[in-house]
Amino acid sequence: MITSVLVANRGEIACRVFRTCRELGIRTFAVHSDADENALHARMADAAVRLPGATPAETYLRGDLIVKAAVAAGADAVHPGYGFLSENADFARAVLDAGLVWIGPPPEAIEAMASKTRAKELMGLSPLGEVAESDLPVLVKAAAGGGGRGMRIVRRLEELSAALEGARAEATSAFGDGEVFVEPYVERGRHVEVQVLADAHGTVWALGTRDCSLQRRHQKVIEEAPAPGLSDRLAEELRALAVRAARAVRYVGAGTVEFLVADDTAHFLEMNTRLQVEHPVTEAVFGIDLVALQLSIAEGHPLDPEPPHARGHAVEARLYAEDPARDWAPQTGTLHRLAVPDGVRLDTGYGDGDEIGVHYDPMLAKLIAHAPTRAGALRQLAGALERATIHGPTTNRDLLVRSLRHEEFTTPRMDTAFYDRHLTTLTAPTPDPHAPLAAALAEATRSTSRFGGWRNVPSQPQTRRYARGDEEHEVHYRHTRTGLEADGVRVVRAAADLVVLEVDGVQRRFEVARYGDQIHVNTTALTQLPRFPDPTAQLAPGSLLAPMPGTVVRVAEGLAVGAPVKAGDPLLWLEAMKMEHKITAPVTGTLNALGVVTGQQVTVGQLLAVVEAT
Numbered sequence: 099m100i101t102s103v104l105v106a107n108r109g110e111i112a113c114r115v116f117r118t119c120r121e122l123g124i125r126t127f128a129v130h131s132d133a134d135e136n137a138l139h140a141r142m143a144d145a146a147v148r149l150p151g152a153t154p155a156e157t158y159l160r161g162d163l164i165v166k167a168a169v170a171a172g173a174d175a176v177h178p179g180y181g182f183l184s185e186n187a188d189f190a191r192a193v194l195d196a197g198l199v200w201i202g203p204p205p206e207a208i209e210a211m212a213s214k215t216r217a218k219e220l221m222g223l224s225p226l227g228e229v230a231e232s233d234l235p236v237l238v239k240a241a242a243g244g245g246g247r248g249m250r251i252v253r254r255l256e257e258l259s260a261a262l263e264g265a266r267a268e269a270t271s272a273f274g275d276g277e278v279f280v281e282p283y284v285e286r287g288r289h290v291e292v293q294v295l296a297d298a299h300g301t302v303w304a305l306g307t308r309d310c311s312l313q314r315r316h317q318k319v320i321e322e323a324p325a326p327g328l329s330d331r332l333a334e335e336l337r338a339l340a341v342r343a344a345r346a347v348r349y350v351g352a353g354t355v356e357f358l359v360a361d362d363t364a365h366f367l368e369m370n371t372r373l374q375v376e377h378p379v380t381e382a383v384f385g386i387d388l389v390a391l392q393l394s395i396a397e398g399h400p401l402d403p404e405p406p407h408a409r410g411h412a413v414e415a416r417l418y419a420e421d422p423a424r425d426w427a428p429q430t431g432t433l434h435r436l437a438v439p440d441g442v443r444l445d446t447g448y449g450d451g452d453e454i455g456v457h458y459d460p461m462l463a464k465l466i467a468h469a470p471t472r473a474g475a476l477r478q479l480a481g482a483l484e485r486a487t488i489h490g491p492t493t494n495r496d497l498l499v500r501s502l503r504h505e506e507f508t509t510p511r512m513d514t515a516f517y518d519r520h521l522t523t524l525t526a527p528t529p530d531p532h533a534p535l536a537a538a539l540a541e542a543t544r545s546t547s548r549f550g551g552w553r554n555v556p557s558q559p560q561t562r563r564y565a566r567g568d569e570e571h572e573v574h575y576r577h578t579r580t581g582l583e584a585d586g587v588r589v590v591r592a593a594a595d596l597v598v599l600e601v602d603g604v605q606r607r608f609e610v611a612r613y614g615d616q617i618h619v620n621t622t623a624l625t626q627l628p629r630f631p632d633p634t635a636q637l638a639p640g641s642l643l644a645p646m647p648g649t650v651v652r653v654a655e656g657l658a659v660g661a662p663v664k665a666g667d668p669l670l671w672l673e674a675m676k677m678e679h680k681i682t683a684p685v686t687g688t689l690n691a692l693g694v695v696t697g698q699q700v701t702v703g704q705l706l707a708v709v710e711a712t
Contacts, residue, residue, distance in 0.1 A: 099397060100124060101125060101174055102171075103174065104128075104129065104147075104164075104171060105128060105179055106176055106177070106178050106179065106183055106184075108137065108158060108458065109138075109448075109458065109461075110463065111179035111180055112179060112447065113138055116142050118387055118390050121390075126143040127143055127144065128142070128143035133455055135148065137447065138446070138448055138449045138452060145171060151163075153457070159183060161183050161186065161189035164183070165189075168196070173198065175396060176201065177201040177389075177392070180372050180373055184202070185370070186208070187208040187209040187212060190203075190208055201392050202372065202396075203350050203353060204348065207347040211343075211347060211353075212371065214241050214242075217368050220346055229252075229258060234252065234255070235253045235283040236251075236252050237250070237252070237281055238251075238265045239279060240268070240272075240275070241269075241275065242275035247273070248266070249265065252280075267651060268673075268677070271651075285515060286360065286513045287359060288513050289311045289313065290307055290310070290311075291308050291310060291355060291356040292308075292354065292357075293306065293354055293377065294341065294354065295353075295395075296344050296395075296401075297401045298400075299400045303401060303404075304341050304405075305380050305386075306383060308321055308322065308379060309326060309510075312501060312507070312516050313516075313517070314422070314426055314517050318376060318416065319501070320507075321379055322379055322413040322475070323408075326510045328359070332362055332363075335364060336355075336357060339364065339366065343355045343369050349371075351396070352373050353370060353372065355369045356370065376414055378412070378464065378466045379413065379414045380412075383411065410475070411469060411472040413466070413479050414465065415464070415502070418494045419461075419490070419491045419493055420460050420494055423527075425679065428646050428674050428675040429460070430453075430491060431453070432453055432454070433452050434450060434451065434613050435450050435488070435490070436448060436449075438482055438485075439486070441482065442467045442478065454490065456646070456647045457676075458675060459675055462488075473508070479502055480499050483502075489611055489618045489623075496621070506520070527567065532606070533622035534564045534573045535587065536599065536619050537610060537624055538575055539575060539582055539584065539597045540596075540597050541562065541612070541626075542575060542592070559574035559575060559576045560576065561574055562629070564617070564627060570627065587601055590605055594610070594612075639711070640684060640708050640710050642669070643705060644701065644706055645679070645702070646674045648673050648674030648699075650672060650694045650700065651697075652671050652696050653695070654670060657669060659691060659692055660689065661688070661689050662688055663686070663687065663709060664686045665684065666682050667682060668680050668682050669683055670694065670707070681707075684709060685709055686712060687709050687710045687711040688709070689708070689709055691707060692706075692707050694707075
């Protein structure tokens with residue numbers, strides 16, 4: 099019987115496993131990098147072990163240190179979570195060799211499916227060899243790992259070499275394995291997968307289907323179960339293929355078989371020999387706890403002959419600290435507050451006040467809704483996201499809400515190119531015009547309570563300035579004998595944390611929270627600006643600033659000061675939160691300055707290069 103578990107992972111999935119362990123009365127142990135010493139998963143466990151590492155990201159790839167930590171802590175078993183070493187057969191063997199229980203499939207099954215190239219061969223498929231013009235477009239993929247890392251779409255042959263180089267570099271950084279391969283790219287396919295669960299006694303469950311077609315950078319954003327709109331024939335075929343894949347490698351534990359579906363035809367992609375990020379939608383529909391079942395299987399218990407019946411529909415949205423309107427640039431800083439309405443499930447690896455750093459994936463949380471119908475689940479999740487309190491860096495919250503309500507998604511007619519078609523409209527700003535005024539009135543109330551604000555002699559209106567993204571807003575108000583006044587708007591109530599305005603006869607509430615110069619008004623984030631702008635804060639035209647903190651992983655070959663560049667030419671690549679971000683020339687002209695070198699750490703707003711237009 100398992101009495102204690104060490105989770106060889108971090109963040110949301112570690113917290114998720116700990117929650118089930120706690121419900122089952124199992125003691126928990128965490129491991130953490132120096133950067134994660136005060137992370138939620140380290141605080142949540144009964145005990146935590148520090149793992150030394152060359153870099154925070156590499157720490158969780160040190161299987162030898164993790165096994166030592168498990169033995170030193172006195173754990174009975176190790177749960178790998180997802181990502182990092184979760185699909186590493188050598189790590190699984192090391193856990194077993196240390197006399198510990200491995201909460202996962204046999205190393206041989208991991209080995210058979212860990213490489214996407216070997217998995218395809220097992221299913222009677224093979225990747226492309228030499229790529230010709232007629233093969234385009236193609237997809238370059240990492241043979242190991244997942245999550246979209248090490249993946250590139252190639253539409254022109256001259257782009258293939260750079261795509262291979264970039265994919266190898268990203269795959270090596272994320273998984274410690276730079277092997278990549280090339281396969282045909284299906285433009286308008288859907289990503290559909292089947293959750294499997296197998297015991298050591300020959301029973302294999304195929305727990306319905308999931309659709310994960312809404313993706314950015316080949317990483318899933320919204321997932322649901324069951325996959326909508328599949329014919330009965332295709333759904334049955336997918337389940338049968340998933341069971342066949344599991345039986346082919348004598349699979350034990352939880353896993354997922356992924357397919358690309360186009361024209362009512364299934365194309366095998368890979369088998370993930372671990373728990374998936376999107377497993378909660380399957381749990382909701384089938385009324386099960388997959389982590390609890392993983393533990394039971396690891397203890398040798400059999401599954402029931404047949405899985406439970408599915409009920410209703412579930413949808414999950416991944417909340418990322420990123421700016422979709424700026425090429426999905428990851429965001430860092432303090433997560434001051436994260437709270438969601440009742441009725442939805444929240445899985446997160448962050449607590450209020452935690453820092454979002456640059457070393458790991460930018461996912462903050464997952465929100466899951468379950469309802470009798472798909473329409474009900476979509477409506478419930480969109481509403482919960484819309485009303486959620488998220489105070490901190492920029493997130494993809496608005497994109498998620500709009501995606502869940504988009505006609506192409508609700509119909510459903512979506513595919514993996516959904517954001518390629520609709521990102522511009524989904525990220526178009528729809529600012530609340532009264533948010534800056536509400537912020538100013540709240541601050542005026544706060545200031546008045548400290549110093550007094552009313553004047554006996556009429557004076558000029560008070561002025562405050564705010565930034566909302568790239569826009570600046572100036573608002574005016576006045577203290578009077580009867581309270582605060584603002585042109586065109588009746589101030590019903592003004593307090594430091596709540597402002598009520600009457601606009602065109604309708605009273606609207608604005609909840610206000612302030613953290614330094616950052617102000618959140620309902621779902622609008624503002625930055626308070628100084629009253630008088632700094633005239634010296636000027637940058638040379640064509641200056642390229644770092645959109646995020648990160649590391650310069652490479653500079654374009656042959657790039658030097660004085661070189662001519664064309665608009666859109668890649669100049670350098672930054673790595674942040676385990677993903678590469680390309681910095682391109684904004685205009686055609688001459689490179690007048692290059693302020694960074696490969697391997698250099700940069701901060702937000704740091705000058706990278708200057709391109710003078712010609």
